[in-house]
Amino acid sequence: MSLLSIVRVRDAMHSVTKVRSSTTVAEAAVIMDSKQIGSVLIEENGKIAGIMTERDILRKVVAKGRDPKMLTVKDMMSQPLITIDSDATLDVASKIMEQHGIRRLVVIEKGTIVGIITTRDVSNNINYLLAKGAMSYLPEI
Numbered sequence: 001m002s003l004l005s006i007v008r009v010r011d012a013m014h015s016v017t018k019v020r021s022s023t024t025v026a027e028a029a030v031i032m033d034s035k036q037i038g039s040v041l042i043e044e045n046g047k048i049a050g051i052m053t054e055r056d057i058l059r060k061v062v063a064k065g066r067d068p069k070m071l072t073v074k075d076m077m078s079q080p081l082i083t084i085d086s087d088a089t090l091d092v093a094s095k096i097m098e099q100h101g102i103r104r105l106v107v108i109e110k111g112t113i114v115g116i117i118t119t120r121d122v123s124n125n126i127n128y129l130l131a132k133g134a135m136s137y138l139p140e141i
Contacts, residue, residue, distance in 0.1 A: 009093050010086035012125050013107045013115035018043045025061055025068035025076055028052060038118065039104055042077045048113060050077030051106065083108045086115070090122050097122075 017037055019028050021044035028040050032054070039053040052073045060076045061068050082100050084093050086109040093105055097119060107115040 005089045005091045007090045007125050008086070009084055009088050009090065009105075009107055009117050010109070010115070012090060012121045013086070013117045014121065016041050016106070016113060016116045018048070019073055020044070021049060021072060021074035021077075023073050025052070025057060025071045025073055028073050029057060029068060039116065040073065041081075041106070041113070041116075042073050044074065048081065048106075049074065050079035051081055051104070052077045053104065055103070081106045083113075084117065085109070090117075090125055093117050094119075094122050 017031065017035055017039075018041045019031060021042050032038065032040060039051055041048050042050045042052060056076050056078055057068070060066070061071060082096065082102060082105055084096060084105045084107055086107050096105060097103060103120075104116055104118045106113055107117055
């Protein structure tokens with residue numbers, strides 16, 4: 001049994017930030033920086049249309065010398081969304097991210113987006129579980 005099979009996605013995920021599809025990449029980057037997050041979900045006509053990540057900004061904007069003030073997040077978003085159920089375990093989340101070559105999954109519960117889980121969330125939980133396990137071997141003081 002892996003340490004990652006102990007923790008459910010719902011217990012490690014964090015909330016999502018949404019922006020309108022008409023938001024410029026520059027505006028979204030400011031939001032991402034101020035909230036210290038690596039992605040935003042793109043909302044269009046009341047539905048989530050895609051995700052824009054730091055990687056998207058680097059590869060599709062910066063590396064190509066494009067002006068982030070002149071591009072909308074709709075133009076730069078990745079789709080389709082790769083999702084995972086909130087009841088899944090972190091080992092499943094980790095495998096899905098590896099299979100798709102991505103660093104984050106949108107978390108779904110009963111058909112509704114409830115959060116996002118990242119590779120950092122997975123590694124933080126591994127570190128926590130390892131430390132907790134190591135602590136159980138220390139003598140009580």
